[in-house]
Amino acid sequence: MYERIKKQDKKLYELLMGEEKRQKEGLELIPSENYVSHAVKEAMASSLTNKYSEGYPGKRYYGGQEFTDAVETLAQERAKKLFGATFANVQPLGGANANIAFYMAAMEPGNTILGMDLSHGGHLTHGHPVTYVSKIFRFVRYKMKDVETGEIDYEALRETAREELPKVILAGFSAYPRELDWAKIASIAKEVGAISVADVAHIAGLIAGGAAKNPFDYGFDAMTTTTHKTLRGPRGGMILVRESEELAKKVDKAVFPGLQGGPHMHQIAAKAVAFDEASKPSFKKYAKQVVENAKAMASVFKEGGVRLLTGGTDNHLILADVFSSLKISGGEAEKLLDEAGITLNKNAIADDTRKPMDPSGIRFGTPALTTRGLKTKECAHVAEIMLDVLTRRDAKTVALARKEIRMMALAHPIPESFM
Numbered sequence: 001m002y003e004r005i006k007k008q009d010k011k012l013y014e015l016l017m018g019e020e021k022r023q024k025e026g027l028e029l030i031p032s033e034n035y036v037s038h039a040v041k042e043a044m045a046s047s048l049t050n051k052y053s054e055g056y057p058g059k060r061y062y063g064g065q066e067f068t069d070a071v072e073t074l075a076q077e078r079a080k081k082l083f084g085a086t087f088a089n090v091q092p093l094g095g096a097n098a099n100i101a102f103y104m105a106a107m108e109p110g111n112t113i114l115g116m117d118l119s120h121g122g123h124l125t126h127g128h129p130v131t132y133v134s135k136i137f138r139f140v141r142y143k144m145k146d147v148e149t150g151e152i153d154y155e156a157l158r159e160t161a162r163e164e165l166p167k168v169i170l171a172g173f174s175a176y177p178r179e180l181d182w183a184k185i186a187s188i189a190k191e192v193g194a195i196s197v198a199d200v201a202h203i204a205g206l207i208a209g210g211a212a213k214n215p216f217d218y219g220f221d222a223m224t225t226t227t228h229k230t231l232r233g234p235r236g237g238m239i240l241v242r243e244s245e246e247l248a249k250k251v252d253k254a255v256f257p258g259l260q261g262g263p264h265m266h267q268i269a270a271k272a273v274a275f276d277e278a279s280k281p282s283f284k285k286y287a288k289q290v291v292e293n294a295k296a297m298a299s300v301f302k303e304g305g306v307r308l309l310t311g312g313t314d315n316h317l318i319l320a321d322v323f324s325s326l327k328i329s330g331g332e333a334e335k336l337l338d339e340a341g342i343t344l345n346k347n348a349i350a351d352d353t354r355k356p357m358d359p360s361g362i363r364f365g366t367p368a369l370t371t372r373g374l375k376t377k378e379c380a381h382v383a384e385i386m387l388d389v390l391t392r393r394d395a396k397t398v399a400l401a402r403k404e405i406r407m408m409a410l411a412h413p414i415p416e417s418f419m
């Protein structure tokens with residue numbers, strides 16, 4: 001592995017091998033991470049990385065596009081089929097870019113947009129004051145009505161929409177374990193004449209695999225997403241439009257030349273590979289298992305007396321308030337579990353009184369564990385180990401946990417192919 005790098009760059013080789021070992025011998029529970037197939041990696045390492053191709057298929061600013069045009073079209077067609085869209089822009093370099101480009105496409109500076117509050121599960125790019133886009137557009141943020149069940153206050157959202165008359169209503173999340181009522185949000189948007197867009201970055205793979213509802217089936221106008229989380233593709237983003245050609249044209253202009261330069265065509269090729277993999281029957285099984293595994297882990301935490309935000313999970317992620325339940329901060333929990341070979345992230349909980357760098361919660365999930373072939377029984381056992389570490393916290397418990405996690409990881413190697 002990495003034979004040429006080994007010959008010419010020892011320092012980098014050692015770092016890459018360190019990361020290989022970390023991934024192989026530990027268990028990955030960050031819910032936005034996953035392992036890609038070797039076919040996806042091959043596409044990312046292809047000669048397409050050498051090519052400039054500003055523009056879109058058939059309309060480029062550089063020559064030599066015979067194959068890039070076909071690659072991008074292939075990725076677009078596969079994305080459209082997978083999600084039931086009429087238009088797909090596969091050029092966004094990540095989820096944040098996809099969101100920003102969408103705002104530029106759908107709004108003028110100063111326009112109002114409704115988005116979910118970060119501390120209630122939304123994302124930084126949904127209008128958090130630290131972002132630059134929050135200075136360009138007027139974000140009004142909504143919250144859950146009941147953090148114990150995850151219920152969104154849809155009537156309050158309707159009232160806010162009637163008062164604010166937003167240009168866009170954004171729904172979607174990066175730390176919300178429940179399904180949104182897409183139909184209700186789409187109806188509110190329709191009532192006030194707003195464009196509805198779902199940020200499905202976290203659940204795109206669950207949607208593709210039929211384990212989560214598809215916002216397009218409930219009338220949403222557009223979706224933004226990443227391609228590397230539950231969708232199990234390369235790092236990157238994408239924007240899908242259900243049927244409006246006018247909106248799709250604006251999206252294309254906003255992505256290029258509005259926001260980005262040359263598309264990363266090697267990543268686009270890798271997206272095409274991942275979309276094909278996600279269209280297979282085996283991916284349906286995978287998506288269903290991701291949710292079952294998350295529910296199994298949530299049950300162990302609940303039975304262990306840990307407060308879960310929204311009371312459980314309907315998707316791939318769990319948000320646990322470890323500070324109130326176990327008297328350990330999110331930061332300390334992240335560090336201890338890291339020592340045990342379990343990687344997850346500290347996370348703010350709704351209306352957290354602690355600071356973002358050391359909040360009250362931890363967020364974890366099952367996309368990567370499920371890719372490694374773990375089922376509900378093994379996932380429940382991982383949750384038991386986590387609780388043990390978080391409760392006892394002594395060096396002996398952590399060392400024993402690390403040994404057991406390493407054995408589990410080695411018994412479930414990262415697969416090279418999903419076909």
Ligand code: DSN
Nearest residue numbers: 031032095123174175
């Ligand atoms: N970093 C992504 C996540 O972990 O959810 C969102 O940006």
